[in-house]
Amino acid sequence: MDILHITSHMGDGAGKAISGLAISGSAGGANTHSIMLLDKPQKINHINRCLNAGITVMGYNPKAIESADIIVLSWWGGGVMKRFIEDFPEAQCRIACWSHINGLYMPALPKYLTKNSDYLLATSPVILENPNICVHGELIYGFGDFQPEKAPVKTDYLLKNTEFVIGYVGMPGWKRLPRNFFDYCRKVINKIPNCRFVLAGEASEEFKQALSESEIAEHFTLTGWVSDVDKLLPSFDVFGYLMCWETSATTENSVLEALACGLPVIVSKMPIGKYLLEDGTSGFLADTPEQYAQIMESLYLDSRLREQIGKAGREHAIKKYRSDENLDRFNAACEEIMKYPKSIHSFKKGEGR
Numbered sequence: 001m002d003i004l005h006i007t008s009h010m011g012d013g014a015g016k017a018i019s020g021l022a023i024s025g026s027a028g029g030a031n032t033h034s035i036m037l038l039d040k041p042q043k044i045n046h047i048n049r050c051l052n053a054g055i056t057v058m059g060y061n062p063k064a065i066e067s068a069d070i071i072v073l074s075w076w077g078g079g080v081m082k083r084f085i086e087d088f089p090e091a092q093c094r095i096a097c098w099s100h101i102n103g104l105y106m107p108a109l110p111k112y113l114t115k116n117s118d119y120l121l122a123t124s125p126v127i128l129e130n131p132n133i134c135v136h137g138e139l140i141y142g143f144g145d146f147q148p149e150k151a152p153v154k155t156d157y158l159l160k161n162t163e164f165v166i167g168y169v170g171m172p173g174w175k176r177l178p179r180n181f182f183d184y185c186r187k188v189i190n191k192i193p194n195c196r197f198v199l200a201g202e203a204s205e206e207f208k209q210a211l212s213e214s215e216i217a218e219h220f221t222l223t224g225w226v227s228d229v230d231k232l233l234p235s236f237d238v239f240g241y242l243m244c245w246e247t248s249a250t251t252e253n254s255v256l257e258a259l260a261c262g263l264p265v266i267v268s269k270m271p272i273g274k275y276l277l278e279d280g281t282s283g284f285l286a287d288t289p290e291q292y293a294q295i296m297e298s299l300y301l302d303s304r305l306r307e308q309i310g311k312a313g314r315e316h317a318i319k320k321y322r323s324d325e326n327l328d329r330f331n332a333a334c335e336e337i338m339k340y341p342k343s344i345h346s347f348k349k350g351e352g353r
Helices: 011-025 045-052 064-067 079-087 109-117 181-191 205-212 230-233 252-259 291-301 303-320 322-337
Strands: 002-007 032-037 056-058 071-074 095-099 118-121 138-139 164-169 195-202 221-226 238-243 266-267 285-288
Touching: 002 011, 002 064, 011 032, 011 045, 011 071, 011 322, 032 064, 045 056, 071 079, 079 238, 095 109, 095 322, 118 322, 138 322, 164 230, 164 252, 181 195, 181 291, 205 221, 238 252, 238 291, 252 266, 252 303, 266 291, 285 291, 291 303
Parallel strands: 002 032, 002 071, 032 056, 071 095, 095 118, 118 138, 164 195, 164 238, 195 221, 238 266, 266 285
Antiparallel strands: none
16 A cells, blocks of 8 residues: 655654654555655654655655555644645545544644544544544554663662652643643642652743742753653653643653653643553552642652552553554554545535535
């Protein structure tokens, strides 16, 4: 099968998800993957990775759409992709929508997009459980060729210094973190005065300003962008991943990488944390500052609990988040999609099937 991925760009999570699937999917030789970019790329590391693996990366090419066996539309919202699908070319094709947002909040997962695609590929179970999305679908995580069994492993769970390090990897800001994030942190500080929050990633200016004006800024380290997260993760004592309730999150690679490392992970239960780990077994779920602080205190006081949860989390990641199994599900979905005849697709509101 010739599979063409269409995406706005290949930066950060988009590049990781698409490049990893394309490279691993082409490695066996049964299928070929190529990638079409709708916008000028700003980051090329994942593009170079594809090119080095023999994956074709092209600009907009209507002929490639009609010649491919399957089109995979990678949906994160965004004006570029929205304009493209609303003016989709009159090409005979089969289309799978690969949604990388949960659709519960903005950006939306448009009904006219899912309705008029032949198949839905979902990066979280929450998407397929949405009663408003009644189409054929399959769970295909957006973690690329992630191999949890090869992740660096935390081996020592004893506290190394006078501080209890609570790590986070992402882009600290109010688009991702809850607006009362500092209330969570204050509760933790009250119970663990020697804690330190290490937030890795490019923080928003608004977040940095709010932190600088708070009375708890001395408990924080903002690392900025980190080139080698694998080396940073084992230095954390725990991994705290709080999300705002209006998040569009799905796979959350940062959480999976922390689990694979063997870190004890505490993540927001709603809306998608409950799909990422098993509460009290492979990690913890918390949705209030009080819950979060209580769990942190329990982990702070008990190195054996940190080790138990961390090792169980790693086992969970290896069992549930394997790229080979993810690729198998993708290939099986493609076999189903190939049963549909090629047809003209319209994604204008009110049109189509």
